[in-house]
Amino acid sequence: MTQGLGLVVRFLLASDEAAAAFDDLCARTMEGIEEHEPGTLVYVRHTPPEEPLTRVFYELYADREAFEAHEAQEHVRHFLSERGQYLAGTEVIFLDAIDGKVAAQS
Structure with missing residues (x-):
């Protein structure tokens, strides 16, 4: 595994109520990711x-282009505009793959 672009993002939520609303926003966003993003390998x-x-x-994205396609999706743009509240x-950490094992996709 020498290709791929990874991210680790750590979100600190403002309150229990904010956490519940954030989790709901994430669940709606995940539906779009699962349906429309073949280059998003792990989320x-x-x-x-x-x-x-x-x-x-x-x-984990197949490559930088897959990450950019992810960021351009309407469901992701909605998530990015709403999450701040x-x-x-x-904290965001970008990762470049060096090596590793990836499970075969079925």
């Missing part, structure tokens, strides 16, 4: 066990 949202107001996204902070 997983996590919650650290001891941090209920934190969401960590792990994203729920957040207390954000």
Whole structure:
């Protein structure tokens, strides 16, 4: 695995109510990602066990073009425009693949 573009995004949510609304926004966004983004290889949202107001996204794209196509999607643009009202902070780390194992796609 020498191609691919990855991201780790850490969102700190402002409150329990904000977390619930953010999770709903994410669920709606995920529907579009699953239906319209073949170049998005992995898009997983996590919650650290001891941090209920934190969401960590792990994203893996086939290449930079797939990431740019993801960012251009209407469902992603909606997510990006709406998310700020729920957040207390954000950290984004871009990752270039060096090597690794990727499960075969069925």
